[in-house]
Amino acid sequence: MLNLILIGFVASLLAPFIYKKTRNYFGWIAASFPLYMFISFFLKYNEIASGSVIKEATEWIPSLDINFSFLLDGLSLTFVLIITLIGTAVFLYAGSYMKDYEHTGRFYLYIGVFMTSMIGLVLSDNMITLFVFWELTSISSYLLIGFDHHKESSRKSALQALLVTGGGGLTLMAGLILLSQISGSFEISALYDMHDTIVGSNLYPGIVILVLLGAFTKSAQFPFHFWLPNAMEAPTPVSAYLHSATMVKAGIYLIARLNHAIGGTELWQDTILVAGTITMFIAALLAFKQTDLKKLLAYSTLSVLGTLTMLLGIGSNLAIKAFFIFLVAHSLYKGTLFLVAGTLDHETGTRNVSMLGGLKKYLPVTMTAALLASFSMMGIIPLVGFIGKETVYSAILEVDYFRFFLLALAVISNAFVVMVTILVGLKPFFGQLLPTPKSPHEAPVKMLIGPIALASFGLLSGLFPNVFIQKLLDQSTISILAEELGITVKLWHGFNFVLLLSFVTLLSGIGLYYFRKQIVQALDNISLSNFLKPSFWYERILNGTLSFAKAQTKILQNGYLRYYIIFIILTTLCLAGYTLFRISGISSLEINTELTIYELIIGIIIIASTILVITSDSRLKAIVALGVVGFAMGIIFILYSAPDLALTTFAIETLTVILFVLVLYKLPKYLKFSKPGSKIRDAIISGSVGIFMMLVVLLVTAGEMQSDLKKYFAEASLPEGKGRNIVNVILVDFRAIDTLGEITVLAVAAIGVYALLKLRLKEEDQ
Amino acid sequence: MFSVILSTASRYLLPLMLIFSFFLLLRGHNEPGGGFVGGLVAAAAYALYLIANGVDEAKKLLKAEPIQLMALGLLLAVISAFISVINGQDFMTGVWAKNEFPVIGKVGTPPLFDLGVYFLVLGIVLKIVFSLAEEDK
Numbered sequence: 001m002l003n004l005i006l007i008g009f010v011a012s013l014l015a016p017f018i019y020k021k022t023r024n025y026f027g028w029i030a031a032s033f034p035l036y037m038f039i040s041f042f043l044k045y046n047e048i049a050s051g052s053v054i055k056e057a058t059e060w061i062p063s064l065d066i067n068f069s070f071l072l073d074g075l076s077l078t079f080v081l082i083i084t085l086i087g088t089a090v091f092l093y094a095g096s097y098m099k100d101y102e103h104t105g106r107f108y109l110y111i112g113v114f115m116t117s118m119i120g121l122v123l124s125d126n127m128i129t130l131f132v133f134w135e136l137t138s139i140s141s142y143l144l145i146g147f148d149h150h151k152e153s154s155r156k157s158a159l160q161a162l163l164v165t166g167g168g169g170l171t172l173m174a175g176l177i178l179l180s181q182i183s184g185s186f187e188i189s190a191l192y193d194m195h196d197t198i199v200g201s202n203l204y205p206g207i208v209i210l211v212l213l214g215a216f217t218k219s220a221q222f223p224f225h226f227w228l229p230n231a232m233e234a235p236t237p238v239s240a241y242l243h244s245a246t247m248v249k250a251g252i253y254l255i256a257r258l259n260h261a262i263g264g265t266e267l268w269q270d271t272i273l274v275a276g277t278i279t280m281f282i283a284a285l286l287a288f289k290q291t292d293l294k295k296l297l298a299y300s301t302l303s304v305l306g307t308l309t310m311l312l313g314i315g316s317n318l319a320i321k322a323f324f325i326f327l328v329a330h331s332l333y334k335g336t337l338f339l340v341a342g343t344l345d346h347e348t349g350t351r352n353v354s355m356l357g358g359l360k361k362y363l364p365v366t367m368t369a370a371l372l373a374s375f376s377m378m379g380i381i382p383l384v385g386f387i388g389k390e391t392v393y394s395a396i397l398e399v400d401y402f403r404f405f406l407l408a409l410a411v412i413s414n415a416f417v418v419m420v421t422i423l424v425g426l427k428p429f430f431g432q433l434l435p436t437p438k439s440p441h442e443a444p445v446k447m448l449i450g451p452i453a454l455a456s457f458g459l460l461s462g463l464f465p466n467v468f469i470q471k472l473l474d475q476s477t478i479s480i481l482a483e484e485l486g487i488t489v490k491l492w493h494g495f496n497f498v499l500l501l502s503f504v505t506l507l508s509g510i511g512l513y514y515f516r517k518q519i520v521q522a523l524d525n526i527s528l529s530n531f532l533k534p535s536f537w538y539e540r541i542l543n544g545t546l547s548f549a550k551a552q553t554k555i556l557q558n559g560y561l562r563y564y565i566i567f568i569i570l571t572t573l574c575l576a577g578y579t580l581f582r583i584s585g586i587s588s589l590e591i592n593t594e595l596t597i598y599e600l601i602i603g604i605i606i607i608a609s610t611i612l613v614i615t616s617d618s619r620l621k622a623i624v625a626l627g628v629v630g631f632a633m634g635i636i637f638i639l640y641s642a643p644d645l646a647l648t649t650f651a652i653e654t655l656t657v658i659l660f661v662l663v664l665y666k667l668p669k670y671l672k673f674s675k676p677g678s679k680i681r682d683a684i685i686s687g688s689v690g691i692f693m694m695l696v697v698l699l700v701t702a703g704e705m706q707s708d709l710k711k712y713f714a715e716a717s718l719p720e721g722k723g724r725n726i727v728n729v730i731l732v733d734f735r736a737i738d739t740l741g742e743i744t745v746l747a748v749a750a751i752g753v754y755a756l757l758k759l760r761l762k763e764e765d766q
Numbered sequence: 767m768f769s770v771i772l773s774t775a776s777r778y779l780l781p782l783m784l785i786f787s788f789f790l791l792l793r794g795h796n797e798p799g800g801g802f803v804g805g806l807v808a809a810a811a812y813a814l815y816l817i818a819n820g821v822d823e824a825k826k827l828l829k830a831e832p833i834q835l836m837a838l839g840l841l842l843a844v845i846s847a848f849i850s851v852i853n854g855q856d857f858m859t860g861v862w863a864k865n866e867f868p869v870i871g872k873v874g875t876p877p878l879f880d881l882g883v884y885f886l887v888l889g890i891v892l893k894i895v896f897s898l899a900e901e902d903k
Binding site for chain 2: 643644647648651652654655658659661662663720721722723724725727728729731732733736737739740743744746747749750751753754757758
């Protein structure tokens with residue numbers, strides 16, 4: 001599996017180069033790659049369906065228990081098959097759709113990286129690897145939403161999606177790390193036996209909140225739902241793939257994956273249930289006013305994501321079954337409808353539903369796909385969406401509390417979804433022909449295969465559910481609930497209450513469609529307060545962060561070197577000084593008052609030149625005096641037999657003086673001296689730094705440190721480092737990696753100095 | 767403020783100081799010295815030459831760009847770190863030649879690393895000194 005993922009990344013990297021050579025038929029080449037993945041995983045179908053679990057691990061950082069370990073079971077196989085199947089359709093579709101874009105090669109790079117990371121995400125058995133893939137999907141989503149980067153709205157939406165999902169990614173990481181603290185391992189499969197330990201732990205509520213924040217942001221659950229409709233700025237293939245079928249399901253996947261390890265508690269189930277229900281309902285209501293094809297689909301996707309989350313929250317056997325069927329059904333029909341929306345946009349020039357109508361003559365094939373998908377989405381027999389909706393209702397009927405309240409919400413939401421479907425999937429094709437910006441014509445074959453294939457899958461899995469869904473369903477429920485349910489999936493359950501509900505849903509949906517205009521007008525009069533909109537809070541927080549950053553930059557990095565230094569020194573002083581006073585007994589320090597005559601003389605020289613430095617009225621004098629201080633320090637090093645240090649100090653001091661001299665004649669003469677106020681401030685700061693450093697040195701030298709290092713280096717230097725100069729052997733051998741880091745920093749600093757000295761802003765930039 | 771004495775002296779001092787800096791580099795492994803201080807001394811030698819003869823002369827004498835010296839230094843250090851990897855050992859394990867060479871002494875990756883430090887420090891100091899000394903264009 002690792003090989004497949006590596007192949008995926010390499011192939012994505014090569015895509016732009018291959019695209020240049022094979023522009024016209026690149027769609028076929030690109031689609032062969034997800035198809036290859038699909039087939040490779042499909043070959044494992046029987047093995048997985050018969051109940052075995054394939055595990056694979058390659059060491060990455062074994063010392064930290066971070067490995068490329070992969071797990072293929074019913075749940076991950078289902079997701080992988082969805083990802084690769086819809087990937088095939090979308091890649092082929094994009095071959096035509098993206099033709100007129102610039103940088104189409106780059107598009108394939110991004111979407112290829114996305115698909116590979118998404119596969120990696122659902123296969124990962126290691127939390128850290130999962131997190132890495134999770135973030136990779138966020139990043140590739142960012143690049144894809146912002147693909148039309150010359151549009152400001154694209155950039156803004158991309159950033160919004162990245163901030164929301166990326167922020168959630170961070171909380172997810174925190175949650176996973178806490179989780180590993182309890183289980184002692186990053187392997188997800190290791191969690192399965194530890195359910196009671198995890199749930200009983202003090203950290204458990206924290207874990208649940210952090211993990212769910214990650215999942216909810218990724219799957220656009222309320223109150224983080226606002227990024228998904230905005231993400232519709234992306235080219236349509238991206239919306240079809242990332243923002244309806246795959247990436248937004250990553251959060252739901254995570255909840256399902258961790259369910260049997262950390263689920264089952266009231267906290268977990270209720271949070272998921274409430275968030276899911278709110279999302280389902282609110283998104284359906286918000287969809288109502290939209291007129292843009294893609295926005296309509298986005299809100300209905302949100303509603304479905306909410307339903308899926310709600311089902312996981314209910315958590316009963318039937319709910320998990322409904323979750324699974326609904327997941328598959330939704331991926332198939334929503335992927336199709338998005339592609340159809342893209343085709344309509346591409347072939348007629350508009351995405352506004354009020355401008356589309358009567359196109360059945362012009363786009364017959366597209367219409368077939370659209371109809372199949374729409375009927376599935378509305379839950380009409382015999383499509384898979386029908387089974388999905390039936391099972392959802394039966395699952396809700398089993399809930400102990402608020403059964404009818406939930407049921408009512410679900411029926412209303414679904415009625416709205418039915419209305420959306422009529423708007424998106426039926427209205428453009430029937431009724432009166434409306435004039436469109438481009439004269440409509442059927443889409444090229446590359447843009448037909450995908451939607452038709454996906455829609456037919458929806459029909460087939462509705463007609464033959466035991467062939468297409470049954471086996472994987474069994475295995476997936478084991479992954480989620482850790483028990484086999486042995487339920488069968490049937491298309492027809494006879495005339496019962498649930499069927500009646502389906503019927504009611506359908507009728508109310510049609511009713512909503514016919515009275516849409518009147519209702520929209522009525523709704524226009526009600527304006528929601530901004531405080532109720534999560535997107536308003538997002539804007540607030542973002543702008544607040546930006547202005548805070550600006551304000552603190554103005555104070556802390558105001559362009560005056562002296563203030564930079566003051567801030568750095570004061571921070572160090574406060575933090576280290578506090579620790580110093582708290583931990584160590586300052587009072588117990590003894591100062592060695594024995595002085596040799598040499599030390600005394602050096603001391604006097606240092607003090608005298610320091611006084612000269614601070615009182616001199618010329619720069620040259622001050623610099624020379626500073627040099628004297630430095631050399632005196634070097635002599636102290638010699639007195640205490642540290643010739644290496646002394647040698648370096650002398651060289652540095654010499655060069656410093658030279659550098660100063662070079663700068664000096666470029667500077668103006670002293671014009672004004674510091675005011676008495678700032679002199680006192682500087683005196684206090686530098687005085688306390690001096691005292692602080694003295695205390696630190698006294699403290700460090702007070703007791704013989706309990707360390708074997710000294711002995712070790714002294715003994716190992718010659719035999720292992722082949723040198724007698726311990727200091728140098730440490731620098732270039734024992735701790736050479738530190739030195740390597742330091743010299744790299746030095747090189748960067750030198751380039752920085754060069755940039756500072758040589759940067760001349762052009763006239764217009766000043 | 768051109769000084770004939772300083773200019774003449776610097777011509778003789780420069781090679782002497784360079785030899786001294788190299789001496790510091792080589793003896794570093796057993797006696798006080800090493801790549802860092804060696805590089806500083808070498809840089810001081812060029813800085814002296816620069817003060818006596820001007821920045822253009824100094825640049826002409828150096829031939830290479832200081833930034834190339836920095837790159838060379840980093841490259842040598844990194845190469846020395848990877849030799850052991852090629853050898854199948856852990857990253858940055860010291861690899862030594864069996865025989866000692868005259869003058870240079872023992873040959874191995876740590877002295878190579880030190881040589882890298884030497885060039886890097888020389889490059890950095892000269893980059894800063896040259897940047898400061900150059901007239902603004």
